[in-house]
Amino acid sequence: MRVLGIETSCDETGVAVYDTDRPGPDGLRAHAVYSQIALHAEYGGVVPELASRDHVRKLLPLVRQTLAEAGIAMRDIDGVAYTAGPGLVGALLVGAGVARSLAWALDVPAIAVHHMEGHLLAPLLEDPDLKxxxxxxxxxxxxxxxxxxxxxxxxxxxxxxxxxxxxxxxxxxxxxxxxxxxxxxxxxxxxxxxxxxxxxxxxxxxxxxxxxxxxxxxxxxxxxxxxxxxxxxxxxxxxxxxxxxxxxxxxxxxxxxxxxxxxxxxxxxxxxxxxxxxxxxxxxxxxxxxxxxxxxxxPALCTDNGAMIAFAGALRLQAGQHSDTAVSVQPRWDMASLPAVPDTANA
The missing domain is CATH 3.30.420.40 (ATPase, nucleotide binding domain)
Known part of the structure; x- marks a missing residue:
């Protein structure tokens, strides 16, 4: 399963492709991050409205760039994962809107990913023996x-x-x-x-x-x-x-x-x-x-990035989990409310 991951929770636009048929580090086919540091530096911190608008400008070009680097076409994507929270509501909506639209156009499942679960699972991406x-x-x-x-x-x-x-x-x-x-x-x-x-x-x-x-x-x-x-x-x-x-x-x-x-x-x-x-x-x-x-x-996967979202989403999509078609986000989201992934829960 080839999963496109989209991360737009704050001031980085991240996109990645993760392939479950190539486990471990080789599964990360390509990833790219665009940082808004220069945009917000003038203000000494993140300006939410500017962050949202910059995600709008950068996200689709970054998707095209990442797919090209992965050597796959858009039609080869089997699922889409996107950050739905926590984060800035406007920034989250940009990623969620693009992700849901792509999933609908491609007729593939989409999964809303908890931003912090993405971070938590990032070390497992490179160490498949870590359980x-x-x-x-x-x-x-x-x-x-x-x-x-x-x-x-x-x-x-x-x-x-x-x-x-x-x-x-x-x-x-x-x-x-x-x-x-x-x-x-x-x-x-x-x-x-x-x-x-x-x-x-x-x-x-x-x-x-x-x-x-x-x-x-x-x-x-x-x-x-x-x-x-x-x-x-x-x-x-x-x-x-x-x-x-x-x-x-x-x-x-x-x-x-x-x-x-x-x-x-x-x-x-x-x-x-x-x-x-x-x-x-x-x-x-x-x-x-x-x-x-x-x-x-x-270090490149410690900061916000699409790779962690693609990986976390792939684990849930493989387990048969997916989100409904609504474009919705949760700026505040308790990670304890997430469902377990059966293969890892000894269920």
Whole structure:
């Protein structure tokens, strides 16, 4: 089954083709992502209306480009998967409208995909031997969650952020120190030049039981440190390093607790912050110490992309699941409400 995946939840237009007859990494026939960073940089953040209009301009050309790279014609598509939420409602509607129209014209099934399930399953795309049960850390600009995965579609929330997501905290902290948009990657790059221990910030909510997160207080600590400093480039790098170390340590501590709570030694990490080098190294060390394993998607598949949507959709389409013909989206969507995929649920 050749599945076309469409991702338009925020400020990246992603398209991919996944072929279930070629399992593992070879199944990804082609994928392309167009980023709107340059469009939104002038405003210091995503402008929803501009994002929607840019998806309208870019999506169909990107579909044609991806099919050409995959070496298949539109008529060879057997199913269409699209992000239906969570995300910006206007941006989601662009992808859903195009996906449903293509599915109707081709007379093939379509499936609405949960954006965060796409992220969660991305590591499985490249590692076909990776199967539930495992614990997943979903860590991005909009989400920071720990989820116990018993099967594909059978998820239990263990903990989540009570305020800012980790990626959002990166972006906001970078902005308050005057770094250009998008701030998170800029801050992580700057932290590479910082001295470890020059600034020591708290590891929020690690001094008490539980698996929830909170990063707003950490952001305030950085603001106060920055205001009271000489604001030199050296100090900026040191503060960036202190902030990144605090976030990475906090995520790592909570991940280890989650593995203990779930009685599991397999950790899957997904989402944009999952590309952070220091986080990857820290979680690798924890997995080695426990005699377990941690799996990440390649950095290109950590950020929003069509490949994860095509893959997640293919798993559900293969199981006989599909969505009705209505063009509908869910800007807010609880992942626990998703149906399980029978082949992975031991049903």
């Amino acid at each position: 539930p049960p495992f614990v997943a850390l979903l860590v991005s600009g909009g989400h920071t969650q720990l989820i116990e995965v018993d099967a594909i579609g059978r998820y239990r929330l263990l903990g989540e952020t009570l305020d800012d997501a980790a990626g959002e905290a990166f972006d906001k902290t970078a902005k308050l120190m005057g770094l250009p948009y998008p701030g998170g990657p800029q801050l992580a790059a700057l932290a590479e030049q910082g001295r470890p221990g020059a600034y020591k910030f708290s590891r929020p909510m690690t001094d008490r039981p539980g698996l929830d997160f909170s990063f707003s207080g950490l952001k305030t600590q950085v603001l106060l440190a920055w205001r009271d400093s000489d604001q030199s480039e050296t100090t900026r790098a040191d503060i960036a390093r202190g902030f990144e170390d605090a976030v990475v340590d906090t995520l790592a501590i909570k991940c280890e607790r989650a593995l203990d709570a779930a009685g599991c030694d397999t950790l899957v990490v997904a989402g944009g912050v999952g590309a952070n080098k220091r986080l990857r190294a820290k979680l690798d060390a924890i997995a080695t110490k426990r005699g377990g394993r941690v799996r990440f998607p390649r």
